[in-house]
Amino acid sequence: MNTAGRMKALTLAGRIILEYGGETYRAEDTVVRMAQSMGLAEPDAFGVPSGLFISFTDDMGERRTTVCRMRGRDTDLGRVDAVNQLSRRLSGGQLSEEELLDELNKLAVPGVFSRWHQPLTAALTAFGFALMFEGNLWEMLISALCAALTQMIPWLLPVKTGNMAKLVLGSALSSLLPMLFHQLTGLGLVDAMVAGALMPLVPGLSMTNAVLDVVRGDMVSGTAHAARALLTAALVAGGALMGTEIFRWIGGLL
Amino acid sequence: MLTGLLRAMISGFLGAAGFGALLHAPRKGILCGSAIGALGYTAYWLIFQLTGSELPAMFVGALLAAVLGQLAARKLHMISTVFVTIAILPLVPGIGLFRSMSALGQGNMMQGANLAAHAMSLILMIVMGTGLGSALFSIRRAPAAKEETP
Numbered sequence: 001m002n003t004a005g006r007m008k009a010l011t012l013a014g015r016i017i018l019e020y021g022g023e024t025y026r027a028e029d030t031v032v033r034m035a036q037s038m039g040l041a042e043p044d045a046f047g048v049p050s051g052l053f054i055s056f057t058d059d060m061g062e063r064r065t066t067v068c069r070m071r072g073r074d075t076d077l078g079r080v081d082a083v084n085q086l087s088r089r090l091s092g093g094q095l096s097e098e099e100l101l102d103e104l105n106k107l108a109v110p111g112v113f114s115r116w117h118q119p120l121t122a123a124l125t126a127f128g129f130a131l132m133f134e135g136n137l138w139e140m141l142i143s144a145l146c147a148a149l150t151q152m153i154p155w156l157l158p159v160k161t162g163n164m165a166k167l168v169l170g171s172a173l174s175s176l177l178p179m180l181f182h183q184l185t186g187l188g189l190v191d192a193m194v195a196g197a198l199m200p201l202v203p204g205l206s207m208t209n210a211v212l213d214v215v216r217g218d219m220v221s222g223t224a225h226a227a228r229a230l231l232t233a234a235l236v237a238g239g240a241l242m243g244t245e246i247f248r249w250i251g252g253l254l
Numbered sequence: 255m256l257t258g259l260l261r262a263m264i265s266g267f268l269g270a271a272g273f274g275a276l277l278h279a280p281r282k283g284i285l286c287g288s289a290i291g292a293l294g295y296t297a298y299w300l301i302f303q304l305t306g307s308e309l310p311a312m313f314v315g316a317l318l319a320a321v322l323g324q325l326a327a328r329k330l331h332m333i334s335t336v337f338v339t340i341a342i343l344p345l346v347p348g349i350g351l352f353r354s355m356s357a358l359g360q361g362n363m364m365q366g367a368n369l370a371a372h373a374m375s376l377i378l379m380i381v382m383g384t385g386l387g388s389a390l391f392s393i394r395r396a397p398a399a400k401e402e403t404p
Contacts, residue, residue, distance in 0.1 A: 021277065023335060076278040081333050088331065113278070121275035128268025131261060132295070133349045175352070191356075195349035199269065200276055202346050208339040211384045215392055237355050244359035 001097040003058045006038050009097065011068050012104040013083050014045065014052040018070050022080040023209045024049060024221035030087045034100075037091040049224045075205060079107050115155075119148035122200040130196030138188040142181055143196030146174040150201065167201055167232060171239025172246065174198050179247040198240060203232035258303070259296065266295035266344040274340040286326050287340030294319030295344035312379040315345050320387025334388070342384055347376045 001009075010031050017027040028045040031054055035043030040056040042063075047053070055065040086103055089095040095103075126147035130140040150170030157165060178193035206229035214222035270291030274284035298315030302308050323337035350373035358366035 021335075022333070026333065026335070075276075077283070077333070077336050077339070078278045078280045081280055081283070081336060084333050085331075111278070118276065121272050123272070125269055125272030125276060128265050128270070128272055129344075129348060132265035132269060132344065175355075191349055191353060194356075195352040198352060199343070199346070199348045200273065202343065202348065204273065204343045204346065205277060205335075205339050207381070208335060208342065208384065211381055212335065212338070212388055215385055215388045233351075237351065240352060240355045241359045244356055248359075 001038075001101070003064060005101060006035075006040065006097065007054070007056075007064060007066055009038075009101045009104055010034055010045075010054050010056075011052070011066055012101070012108055013087070014047065014054065015068055015070065016083050016104065016107055017080050018047060018049065018052060019073055020079045021073075021075040021077055021205050021209075022083075023212045023216075023225075025213055025216040025218050026080070026084070027052060030083060034087050034090055037087075038097060048221055049228075074110075076111060077205075079111070082107055118151040122147040122151045125200040126196045128196075129199040130192050133189075133192040133195050135189055135192035135196060139192040139196065142178050142188055142193045146177050146193070146197035147200050149177075150174055150197070163232075164235060167235040168239040168242070171198055171201060171236045172243035174201075175240040175243030176247050179243070180250075183247075194240070198236060201232070201236045203229040206232060255303070258299065262296045262299040263292045266292035269344050270340045273343045274336070277339065279336045279340060280332065282330060283332055283336035284340065286330065287323065287337040290319055290322040290326060290337060290341040291344045293322065294341055298345055309375060309379050312345060312347075312376050313383045316342055316380040316383025317387045318383075319345065320384045321390065324388060324391040328391075334391070338384060338388065342380055345376075345380050347373045350376065 013034055014027045014031045017030060018024065024047045027047045031045040031052070032043050035056050043056040045052065045054050050070050052068045052070070053065065054068070055063060058064050083104070086095065086100055090100050123144035126143040127140045130143035133139075135143065150166065150173060153166050153169050153173070174197035175194045178188065178190050178197065181193070182188050182190050206225050210222050210225035210229055213225060267288045271284055271288040274287050279287065294315045297318050298311045301311035301314055305311065319341035320338055323341045324334050326337045327334035350369060354366050354369035354373055357369055
């Protein structure tokens with residue numbers, strides 16, 4: 001494979017890891033290991049959550065560098081793990097460079113998941129957490145319903161708003177609906193229903209990435225992930241507050 | 255006690271499994287990560303019930319989840335993020351955070367601030383436990399010495 005092909009493979013590997021929820025140190029580490037397996041001299045990688053720089057020295061002794069800006073961000077840990085597996089197979093000699101590029105090209109294509117995957121898995125998460133928070137059948141069902149509805153919010157919005165609208169509107173809905181349900185029927189523990197429904201929105205991945213990046217000494221990326229986790233938590237908390245306030249307005253009318 | 259223990263294990267497993275699927279984690283990772291999450295949460299619950307000290311209980315639960323997550327990643331040749339992320343989620347004090355927001359929303363500023371501070375201390379314990387558990391496994395082979403860049 002020529003230098004351009006190798007650079008493309010390295011960039012794709014780093015891009016998939018960063019864009020689908022991997023830690024920054026993992027993207028850097030995987031790129032350098034892949035480059036070493038390809039026999040490239042002096043490989044180096046520097047990543048932040050929004051970009052990746054890759055350098056190596058080619059066969060002619062020239063230093064090659066590329067800069068890759070990460071724009072979209074989704075979560076698919078299966079893909080991050082798949083890139084890691086490819087890196088292992090490449091270093092073990094079980095994969096050629098051409099096969100590697102083919103596999104990476106396939107992984108880079110946005111996945112086609114069922115439209116109902118997010119609502120159903122969020123419902124399962126909320127179902128479990130409502131049980132954890134001392135809830136019984138009603139709490140579990142209402143929590144699951146709220147969590148599923150939260151994941152459907154982007155379907156109803158006329159423009160693509162990213163995660164922000166989903167977090168604020170979803171958490172508002174997740175606190176408002178259980179309160180209304182309790183007010184109208186007298187059934188269910190409000191705390192268990194709301195907290196269970198909010199759990200799928202918790203920034204667990206950003207929190208883990210922040211800790212793992214800091215543990216590896218990458219303070220810049222660790223801080224960026226921590227800031228993302230804090231912002232997400234603040235949006236969820238703000239949405240829940242909004243839901244509580246709306247309930248106070250309309251609760252008196254019921 | 256036994257009912258509480260069973261509830262902790264089942265709910266920890268279900269919550270973690272759902273979250274793993276939400277993150278599109280591989281199936282093997284979801285099963286193993288959820289089992290580790292259930293163990294971590296059960297350890298937290300048990301220690302809290304026996305000692306009444308929530309902060310140390312949370313630290314031990316997070317440490318256990320992180321250590322087992324890292325071990326599972328090595329054993330199954332998968333990335334540790336899958337296991338650690340899924341396993342620590344059951345420990346996140348979601349109900350404490352909601353109660354603090356609820357108190358603030360009702361104008362009970364002192365109670366809201368107290369609950370928020372307590373929830374933040376618990377999150378700090380999770381971060382410390384996860385950090386320590388992962389740091390124990392971060393000692394790796396030193397990379398090959400770099401040559402000078404021309």
